[in-house]
Amino acid sequence: MEYLKAFAVGGLICCIGQILIDRTKLTPARILVGFVVSGVILSALGLYEPLAEFAGAGATVPLSGFGHTLAKGVRASVADNGILGAFTGGLSATAGGITAAIVFGFIAALLFDPKDK
């Protein structure tokens, strides 16, 4: 059931991305920016946490979940450290994913050459 919920909700969130690809002229970068910022806003409004509780990875794996993690990090850090937390909470909470992308991106670039598409 847990996997079914993750599959269904994650799949539906991706369908929003597909509709944006098919129906608008938005580039992938703009779409991803839209997802992250939407995630921050929905999390700030208290709407994303219930979705994450319901769908687990179905809500956290899409990039809107990255926005949710940013907002959650800021929320926790502001509660602990005051205004300074607004500047440290977001990156701290998302550091693992961002660092992994840089490290693995670099290693992959060393090991592999671009493929013909």
Added chain:
Amino acid sequence: MSLSSDEYKKMGEKAVPKTKSIRNLTGAFLIGGAICALGQFILNFYLDLGLSTPFAGTACSITLVGISALLTGFGVYDKIAKFGGGGTLVPITGFANAVVSPAMEFKSEGFILGLGVKIFTIAGPVIVYGILASVIYGIIYWIMGLL
């Protein structure tokens, strides 16, 4: 039923994008859903190891990014993306793919100004606006706490 070639063309134009968009949506739903289900499996694996929820989430993201980097390196991710579309773009694996692809491609232009700059072609704007949004939220949240 008889149609002029003009009418026929119009009918064709109407019909084609529709079936295409249904096929695209199906691909996005299935592939995106599958990636999220895989994420759930990885998340549960780390939770079972005894990691706390936030750390398990981070470990899950790192693992998915690693898998995506490997698949991108082998050229497999782009093949999945032909069917998956938004289903491969929107998950964090798509973010990783958007980091790895330009890094590989622009390595030939040098490690600093090629790889080092282009690695952030798509990740850069995502991080910039994600951070900006979260800082604005943090300041609002802080002010609301003072009231």
